Amino acid sequence: MPGTHHRLRRDLASALAEFLEPEEAQAECVRWFEDGLGLSRTWLATHGSEPVPEARARQVADWLQRRRAGEPWAYLLGWALFRDRRFQVTPATLIPRPETELLVEAALDIGQRLGVERCVDVGTGSGIIAVSLALETSWQVSATDLSPGALAVARANAAQLGARLQFHEGSLLESVPEPLGLVVANLPYVDPADQPTLQRELAFEPASALFAPERGLALSKALLSQARTRQAPACLLEIGSEQGGELCRWAMGLGWGKALVHQDFAGHDRILIALA
Ligand SMILES: C[S@@+](CC[C@H](N)C(=O)[O-])C[C@H]1O[C@@H](n2cnc3c(N)ncnc32)[C@H](O)[C@@H]1O
Numbered sequence: 409m410p411g412t413h414h415r416l417r418r419d420l421a422s423a424l425a426e427f428l429e430p431e432e433a434q435a436e437c438v439r440w441f442e443d444g445l446g447l448s449r450t451w452l453a454t455h456g457s458e459p460v461p462e463a464r465a466r467q468v469a470d471w472l473q474r475r476r477a478g479e480p481w482a483y484l485l486g487w488a489l490f491r492d493r494r495f496q497v498t499p500a501t502l503i504p505r506p507e508t509e510l511l512v513e514a515a516l517d518i519g520q521r522l523g524v525e526r527c528v529d530v531g532t533g534s535g536i537i538a539v540s541l542a543l544e545t546s547w548q549v550s551a552t553d554l555s556p557g558a559l560a561v562a563r564a565n566a567a568q569l570g571a572r573l574q575f576h577e578g579s580l581l582e583s584v585p586e587p588l589g590l591v592v593a594n595l596p597y598v599d600p601a602d603q604p605t606l607q608r609e610l611a612f613e614p615a616s617a618l619f620a621p622e623r624g625l626a627l628s629k630a631l632l633s634q635a636r637t638r639q640a641p642a643c644l645l646e647i648g649s650e651q652g653g654e655l656c657r658w659a660m661g662l663g664w665g666k667a668l669v670h671q672d673f674a675g676h677d678r679i680l681i682a683l684a
Pocket residue numbers: 501502503504505508530531532533534535536537552553554555558578579580593594595596597616617618627
């Protein structure tokens with residue numbers, strides 16, 4: 409005799425609570441039903457006593473096994489929201505983080521103030537920054553990444569969301585033609601020495617999207633240098649929580665006219681803005 413949807417929901421909530429914090433388990437349970445199975449609360453209120461089809465029960469059991477092993481929910485689902493848009497994510501791409509919205513907001517603000525017409529998103533991953541900027545401005549936006557797998561996902565997201573972008577494959581700015589316009593990037597900035605202490609879910613995301621040599625600073629420093637040499641009007645970076653001071657000094661040493669840091673919701677260094 410198959411169980412009902414009410415029963416499945418109760419069982420799922422307790423199974424998730426075995427390895428997630430209580431609040432997180434509750435929130436995920438709702439997301440599994442609503443986003444994963446496409447069953448709204450309203451549907452559940454009226455059909456909750458109906459038996460669960462076998463394929464649906466198997467699907468939940470499969471997700472649960474993978475989730476218990478630490479795989480992030482966004483990879484099981486295959487998409488994540490960023491600025492209210494749905495972006496495909498795969499294990500070739502980082503999962504969008506809420507902090508990155510601050511980078512997009514800073515780029516919109518600085519780009520508007522400087523009157524830029526172009527912008528390049530370096531290390532585009534799933535394309536969240538480039539697609540958001542292309543859809544929210546009239547700028548010509550290009551996106552670049554070292555990873556062909558990430559670029560394929562970014563291309564699919566741009567097509568799906570109707571964003572017109574130019575794509576380049578290569579390291580930092582090497583394959584991006586001039587003029588650059590605003591340079592925006594959420595490059596890897598995690599210190600490889602921190603790897604053993606990180607959440608186990610991060611092990612499912614590509615290491616090439618997370619870690620950078622030189623205590624996490626190497627790529628940010630290299631991009632600030634390239635963007636300065638190639639006369640970008642500004643370079644905006646998402647950075648690690650304690651990297652602001654060192655990167656500001658680095659930027660000023662490269663001849664940027666001004667460098668400042670914005671903090672995130674938790675009061676940590678998060679966005680570096682270098683202005684020519
Ligand atoms: C932290 S992820 C950010 C992805 C996306 N921009 C976001 O905010 O979700 C960093 C991205 O930078 C790319 N990357 C790493 N090293 C790079 C390099 N030298 N040049 C260009 N892209 C690089 C990775 O492949 C990855 O997609």
